[in-house]
Every structure is written in C-alpha cells, then in structure tokens.
Amino acid sequence: MPVVKTQVQEKKLKMARLSILSNTCLTLGKLLVGLRMGSVGVISEAVHSGIDLIASLIAFMAVRQSGKPADQSHPYGHGKFENLAGIIEALLIIAAAIGIFVQAVPRLWQGGGHLESLGWGAAVMGISAGVNFLISRRLIKVGQETDSAALVADGWHLRTDVYTSLGVFIGLGAIHLTGYTILDPLIGIAVGLLIVKAGFDLIRESMGVMLDVSLPAEEESAIKSVLLRHADQFLEYHGLRTRKSGPYRYVDLHLVVPRFMPVGAAHRLCDRIEQEIAEALPQVHVLIHCEPCEEAEEPRETGCPKATCSSGENCPADSCHKKDSCPRGRCP
DSSP states (O other): OOHHHHHHHHHHHHHHHHHHHHHHHHHHHHHHHHHHHTOHHHHHHHHHHHHHHHHHHHHHHHHHHHTSOOOSSOTTOSTHHHHHHHHHHHHHHHHHHHHHHHHHHHHHHTTTOOOOOHHHHHHHHHHHHHHHHHHHHHHHHHHHHHTOHHHHHHHHHHHHHHHHHHHHHHHHHHHHHHOOTTHHHHHHHHHHHHHHHHHHHHHHHHHHHHTTOOOOHHHHHHHHHHHHHTGGGSSEEEEEEEEEETTEEEEEEEEEEOTTOOHHHHHHHHHHHHHHHHHHSTTEEEEEEEEEOOGGGSOOOSSOTTEEOTTSSEEOGGGOSOTTSOGGGSOO
C-alpha cells in the first residue's frame, strides 16, 4: 500500500478510536445519572449515546476493512464496507428510537413522574453537548478530507447527540423553573423523533452508493471538462458511467478515434485523459474503451485541412487518399 494511503488509513482509524473512547465515557455517565434521577429524557440520551458507541465500533471495523487492498474475492476493493456500516448504524438508531418511545409514552400519560437531582442531569447534558460537538466536528472534517462515509456518518450521529443533549438540558432547566415534570417524556419523544430522522437520512445516503448512483453533477462536470480539453484529438465519447464505492470513484467511457489512428497514439491519449481525471477527482479509477470510427459514421468534409497521416505527421491536403471522407480534418 502506498505511503500516502497508509497515512490516510491511520488517520481514519485514529479518529474512529477517539469516537469509541468518548462515546463509552458519555454513555456510562448519562446512564448512571439518568437512573439516579429516574429521568426518561436523560436515560433516552444514554441510549442514544450507547447507539453512538455501537456505531463508532461499526465505523472502526468498516474503516479497517475498507482499507484493505483489492483481492480475488473483492476485485473492486472493499470500499462499500463503509456504506454497509452506515446502513447498519441507521437501523440501530431507528431501533433505539423505538425503545425511547416505549419508555416515554406511558410516562406521558402518567404526567411525567417524579424527578430528582436535576442539577446532575443538567451538568451531564451540558458536558455531553460540549464533548460531542468537538468530537463530531473533528470526525466530519477528517471524514470529508479522507472521503470516509463511515466517519462522516459517525460524526453526524454525534452532532445529532449535541442537539438532543441541548434539548434535554433546556428541558431540565424548564422543569426546575416550572415544576412541570411532563416535559421530561415530551423531551424523550422529541429526541426519539430526531433519531428516527437521522436514521432514515443515513439509510438514504448509504443506499445511494450501494445501488451505484452516479457521482454528483459537479464531479461529472469535472470529468466532461477534461474530455472537452482533448476534444480535438478524438471524434466523440459516449457511454460515460460513474459510481462510488466507499471513498473510491469509478469512471468508464467509450472513446471514438479515427480508424487509422495508431494504437500507440490512442493509448497515449487515453493515458493523458485518465491522468487528468485523477488529478481532478480524488481516489478515482478510470477505464476507457477506445474504439475506431466506422466509415459510414465519419463526418464528411470538403478537402482535408490540416490532415493527419497514419504516421502522425502533418501532411498537405492533396495527400489524403479520401478527401470526401475526412473525420474532422484527419485522413480516415
């Protein structure tokens, strides 16, 4: 594995380990305080952090697996392990939300129940929001830099936890001021709804990659810009297809060249196009199928201005053996 790829992989694994450590501490802290208070809101946050911990473990294993090189069983590499991890994380999140609803709805009909140690609850929620904000920001940044779907998903899980922790923090303050304990199950239900939304959003994003959705429009535009720069060296291109697998992009297309263009010249042209696409997009694999133009499809022009002979050297127009069948100024 190249040195640069090894460094990127280590950076991804380091962030995944940091996420596991922070989520472990926060889950235990919220659970202990929530049980002491008897607060559905705080316990729901502990469940949320517990799911984030499981998600972090899955992300760590997916990142480690996706970094393996292609082999006989996976000739296209292991990139989609990260997208598969995202789907699994999303299903776990939705399952956790269902558990929160099961706890919160009965308490809602009971008027909220009795709460104790509101100060401890507010403190752990405030600390949780601060820690998760810092970790999630770092996870998302590294995930975007390394194009890691698993790390970005893990970062957004924690970012959701930031918002829900702040919600519980505000709710506990409101309970302290008003004495309305019914706010506790209401907050738990609100947290559950946010978790469900995050889960479905993640499923939609990960399924797009698993089902080989095309690359974003701006990335396909970058590919077409490279082809446009070399448009005077080939007749046309067609069958452009793009997809993504984890952090890796795959591009393939058909390039139509003059029938008598030397094989070496066509190969060098494909190499230049592939190199420039690789410079425009990170971690991209390009496959170009080069094919000759059929005589019946060649553009017809009068004369052969600036014709190119089979030797690759410029030749006068009167040297063309077929002046009425000259594709874009090249001898056919």
